[in-house]
Amino acid sequence: MSPKILRRRLHHGDIDGKVQEHLDTSENLDASSEPLLEDPDYNKKGIQKLDNSKVKASTLEDIWNDERKKEQLHWTFLYSQLITQWAHTLANNAVGSRSLISRLLSHSPNTPNRQSNRMLPPSLSPLQEERLRHVQERLQVSFDGSRTEHQDALKQLWKLAFPDRGLPPLKSELWKEMGWQGEDPSTDFRGGGYISLENLIFFAQTFPDSFQRLLHKKDGTRADWEYPFAVAGINVSFMLVQMLDLNAGIPSSSAGIRFLEMLEEDEMTFDNLYCIAFQMMDAQWLAKHASYMHFNDVLKSTRTQLERELALEDITTVKDMPAYNLLR
Template sequence: MDDTSIPTLVARLGAEEDSTRKMAVFKLQSAIGDPSFADVFISEGGLPKLRALTLSAGGNTLAYSLSSVARLLELDKGWDVVNQELIGRAVELVVTQPLVNILRGAMAILGAIVSQNHGGRSTQLEFGFKALKPSIDVYPSFLEKLVSRLSSADHLLCANALQLINGLMRDALTNDQNTEWFKFIKKLQDLGVIKAVYNLMQSTALQDLAQPLLEFQFLTKIMLRKWRDVHLDLEKSDHRRALNALQTASYGENQSRKEREGSKKHHPEKWRRLGFQSEDPGWEFEKAGFLGMMDITDFVRKYADQFQKLLLEQSAKPAEQRCPIARASLAVTEILYDHFEVEKSESEDVQRYVVLESRSNFERAFRPLLLHWSRLHTAGLNAFLRLWKATGAEVEDFEKVEELVRILVEQVVGQAPRIKDVHEIEEEMSEFDYSKLRSLQMELLELTYEDAWGHHLRQVREELNHEALQFVKEQRVRCLLQGSWFPHVLNYETENGPITKQNLNRPMTSSWRYVRLSHNRRYLHYADFEKRLDMEPGLDILEEKVDLSIVSSVVSNVSSQSPPTSSSSNETIKQDNPQVPTTTSTKITIHGYLPTTGSSQQNSQATQKETPLLHLHPQSHTLASEWLDGLLMLLNQQPITNDTNKLVNLIGGYGIKIRLLNVRFEDLAGKGNGEEPVMPGREGVDGEFWYEIGGMEGGA
């Protein structure tokens, strides 16, 4: 639309015919988004007519008028159109109007008014929540209606409603100097804003509502940070009442008021019985602030009976074994505060659009569980108490249990997908296996030291793995040195002759083969017996032998995986007569090059043909693993069975964990700044000294 048509458009806004006004404002809402058009429209005197139309029109004409005003304000132009009468009209529409297209425009106008800071403008109009307050006083159900719009099926309407709520919250959090902001936030929460936004964060409408949802999430962090920054001051009556309420809640209802007052007054450990570290608990809220007070108060208020029962249970234990409930509650508050990175809310606010551009990070940007802070705190505190009992912890172990809870939160809350319900999180935290938690702790410990030590840790791990391999090799070879019985069954193979009618039903000839490695580890001695002897035969009885120097390979059908657990596995089979060997499909074959004579003796092994030297039929998977890997390791080859490899990893893993647990992190990691550890020197040292760090020894 060119400039010459703007005066005509302005004139038609004031026409007597409704259809003319409707068509004019319909065209206006599309064109007003152009800044140059908006400037000409204002200079031509269009604002008064647009305001009049917004105040008096209805139906689609009203919807187009509201949309035009909202788009004009988005350009930061035409603020003269805004007055208390227009604000009152918009508030009224939010409360009384059912039409979605009208509600969108009304909320967009109010959102622009609340979110903008126009202190330097010539207009005398108040902005922020103060601008809406006179009209809200006339329509007290405004906030309730506004929150209810978050459940609308129209995504754009939900977005406009949430943007307006965000503007009101941000104004309250940033511009309220009298700490009255929490009353407004509490009112919104009582109206169900948390539940409504939580449902939107878990819905399929996430893409359409991304910006206002992220802003609400960041505002929640700002609110938590403001609570944490409020220091507990017992000189303030409300702070003192909050702390004393914990004492009151710690006594049962059946106890008379006089008895409660007497107990609180004369109890020598008035505050320590609640789990504080001293009788002056104010300083213990230094890190968690009033947020910590709110969390423990909320727990005690909702679970008063559980709190009293816990105190009775703890009082029956020795002092060093009691779980300090109050201290644990404050620790959980700090764990959640760190987990959700509340301190990073300002920087995240700047980066949220960058995050949205990456589809891989889109889902992870939303943290709906943050909105259920109180329930997560309760779940975390219950987990703390459960782990304290499960580990048999004492007061000096407090930091260790705290670290387990931190890992639990990272694992359960941190790994939860966006759509996972908070109820499932609570159940998982209450049932998480302690042994699995300890395994996760050790894995994280290894990763932490891996970052800090770098090549030092890798070198130690390689050394330990080599030592573990040598240890297992020796164990396997000792099994060979001890000797073992193997069934030696003659079946219907070529060695038994052809099958005829006469010998079809003949019994299988059974015998036992005993194999043993010589003391010098150079020969495998063996002999076959009709039955298994009670005594282990000596080497002098074993007439046959295999020279290991001519062995070329050891092959087997032994699986590299763990044996099956069913009854059909090759594990040892119970039998009534142990003298009769059981049939087994497990087979180990030792191949080699037989000595040759004459001119062929000069031939290299490469031209010779491998010959089976010995067959073994282990009766169990364990025996098969011992002999197969023992023979391979004697030939300086790597073990292949799962049993042996698990044993090597187990021994090496225990070695690295023991060394990690015995070395202080700050000693080797430069107190976490990534610097190389500094080895002790001779300067200032008299006489001899000796030090040992993680297997690295030195002396002078």
């Protein structure tokens, strides 16, 4: 199999979101959704063989006690749901987002759902709402190679990546040197959208040393088959959107809720997280001695590590994350 075939097979899958679908379905499952081990006391028809000598007859008192316990649990659940709804109604109707009830709700411990690792969406301040809306509006913009501003952004990225080289045409084999799949970079944005290009530009402008080291693969002992830089960057953007639950109205994943808290402190939290994630992905790549076909596994490990760091206490900004020290 030729290297060209390998390259296209890997990255078309990644950009279409299949990697992230795999991550979402594997990391959000708990033990209750895994297949049960086969019981040796089951016959071929799936009927359990019971030892009648070990079966105890239930008395009327046992049955009554069981029914009472079920009823108590049922009403306890309904009552807790009613209290939760009542509290949220008061919080939503209160004047000002920083009312007492809103504060209590935003700081009270959330209990994740065992099936989906979801939490109750937090109450947002006006500043959080505005900044979240801005990020989500950016996510709705697809890359359009016919738009002048999108073409200009691609040219800007080239100048940041190769400041000492001339600007190639928008369709040129030279774009492959940045890690695009073909001569036309616009065909690689299907899964990431325009925001993934904005992320790459922000990375190059904010952390130019780290950007150049990753672009030119300057750190560590590298594999013969390396990941293409630009296409990997699009995958990192897509992974972050999924992890932070940004396609929801209000994120309710644990990482998404922490993101909302950080967003109030820094409106560029998503872009800064992107830089950390890209640098972290490269560090994972080197630690695993990975090569081209291991990119999916490395991206999955990167997501797991990011979620762990976001779950740490006393993390209020991106700069508080341990992985921030990887950036130069």
